[in-house]
Amino acid sequence: MNVLKHVHDDVGHKGYRTVFGHLSLRFWWPSLPDDLKWYLQTCPECQSQQMRHVRIPPTVQMPAPLFYKAHCDTIESIVKASSKDIARWPEVVPAVFWAERISIHSSTGLSPYYMAHGVHPTLPMDLVEANFLVPPPETLLSHAEMIAYRARQLEKREDDLLQIADRIVKARQVSAERFRKMFSNTIHDYDHSPGDLVLLRNSSNDGPLRDKTLSRYLGPYITVKRHQGGSYILAELDGTVLRNKIAAFRVIPYYGRRDMKEAIHEILDKISRAPYSVGDTELDGETEEELDIDSESDSDGET
Numbered sequence: 488m489n490v491l492k493h494v495h496d497d498v499g500h501k502g503y504r505t506v507f508g509h510l511s512l513r514f515w516w517p518s519l520p521d522d523l524k525w526y527l528q529t530c531p532e533c534q535s536q537q538m539r540h541v542r543i544p545p546t547v548q549m550p551a552p553l554f555y556k557a558h559c560d561t562i563e564s565i566v567k568a569s570s571k572d573i574a575r576w577p578e579v580v581p582a583v584f585w586a587e588r589i590s591i592h593s594s595t596g597l598s599p600y601y602m603a604h605g606v607h608p609t610l611p612m613d614l615v616e617a618n619f620l621v622p623p624p625e626t627l628l629s630h631a632e633m634i635a636y637r638a639r640q641l642e643k644r645e646d647d648l649l650q651i652a653d654r655i656v657k658a659r660q661v662s663a664e665r666f667r668k669m670f671s672n673t674i675h676d677y678d679h680s681p682g683d684l685v686l687l688r689n690s691s692n693d694g695p696l697r698d699k700t701l702s703r704y705l706g707p708y709i710t711v712k713r714h715q716g717g718s719y720i721l722a723e724l725d726g727t728v729l730r731n732k733i734a735a736f737r738v739i740p741y742y743g744r745r746d747m748k749e750a751i752h753e754i755l756d757k758i759s760r761a762p763y764s765v766g767d768t769e770l771d772g773e774t775e776e777e778l779d780i781d782s783e784s785d786s787d788g789e790t
Contacts (some may be wrong), residue, residue, distance in 0.1 A: 489780050490510070490706060491522065491526045493610065494506055494509045494510055494610065495526060495530065495608075496532075497583065498586045498590075498610065499567075499583050499586030499587070500530065500532055500533055500563075500564055500567040501564070501586065501590060503527055503554075505590045505591060506527070507519075507520070507523055508590070509589075509591075512607055516636040516765075524696040532567040533567060536777065550750065553772060561583060561584075562584065565579060565581045565583050568583055570584060587599075588600050589610070593644060594655070594662070595654045595655055595735070596654065597651060597654075602648075608734075621677075653765065669778055672763075677715075677735070677738065677739065679710045679713065679719065680709055680710065680713075680746070681711060682714055682752065683709075683740065683750075684706075684707045684709060684712040684740070684741040684743055684747070685706060685707065685708055685709075685721065685738045685740055686706040686708055686738070686739050686740075686741045687704060687705045687706050687708055687721065687737055688704055688738070689701070689702055689704060689705050690737065706741060707719040707724070707743065708724075708729070708741075709721065709722045709723070709751055709754060709755070711728060711755065711758060714732065717734075718732040718734055719732065719733045719735065720732060720733070721733055721740055721759060721772065724754075726757055726758060728758060
C-alpha cells in the first residue's frame with residue numbers, strides 16, 4: 488500500500504500506464520496489475536478532480552490539439568497535487584514538472600530523464616524502500632564487479648542514444664501518418680503549373696477581430712513559376728509580376744468560366760522575354776517565411 492501511495496500520490500497522480508512503468512522497473516508481485524487498477528480507481532483526488540475537455544464552439548479559433556492535451560494533463564496534475572487547496576499550486580508545480588520529466592512517454596517508451604542521463608531517476612519510494620541497495624537479481628556483485636558493470640553501461644551510452652533517436656524518428660513518422668489519415672479530406676497538396684489561374688489568401692484578414700465580410704482571397708492571379716522550395720511567383724492579369732514570393736499555403740486554384748489560355752500564354756511569353764529574370768529581386772536571399780511576413784505586413788498597411 489505504501490509503495491502504491493508513493494508511486495501514485497507523490498508523482499503527480501498519473502494514470503495506469505505511467506504508474507505501472509515506474510513500478511515494473513522496481514517491483515513485481517502476482518496481483519500487481521489488479522492492485523494498481525484498484526488503487527487508481529479508489530483514489531479520492533482522482534475521483535473528485537476529473538477534468539473534462541471543454542468542447543469549443545466552431546466559431547472560436549481552435550487551439551493546437553497536441554499541445555492542448557499536454558497542457559490539460561499538467562493542469563489536472565497540479566489540481567490533484569494541491570489536495571483541494573488550489574492556493575498551494577506554487578508549492579506543487581516543481582514536483583509536477585519533475586513528474587512529467589520522469590514519466591515514460593508512449594512515443595519512445597522512455598522518460599525524458601532517461602534519454603538525457605541514461606539512468607532511471609531515484610524516486611522518493613526508492614529511498615523509503617531502499618531499492619537502490621538491491622543488487623541485480625541474477626547474482627551478487629562485488630564492488631569491483633559493480634564498477635565494471637556500470638562502466639560497460641556507460642560505454643553503451645552512444646548506442647543507447649542512437650536507438651533513442653531511431654525511436655523518435657519512427658514515432659514522428661507514425662504520428663505524421665496518423666495525422667495525414669485523420670485529415671485526409673481537408674489536406675490538399677496543390678501543384679500549380681505556369682499559366683494556372685489561382686487565388687491568393689488575404690492573410691491580413693485572418694485575425695479573429697477582423698471583419699468577416701472582407702474577402703478571404705484576392706485575385707485571380709497567373710502562376711508564373713514555382714521555386715524548388717515550394718513558393719510561387721504570381722502575376723496580375725495585365726502581366727505585372729508580384730514583387731514577393733508567395734508561400735504555397737496561401738495559393739488555391741481559381742476556376743474561371745471563360746477560356747483564357749491564349750491570353751495567358753501571351754502574358755507568360757511577354758514575361759519570359761523581359762530583360763530580367765523573374766524572381767531575381769533584392770529579397771531572394773530571404774527565407775519564404777520572412778517574405779510571407781513582409782507581404783502580410785505590407786497588406787496590413789494598405790488596408
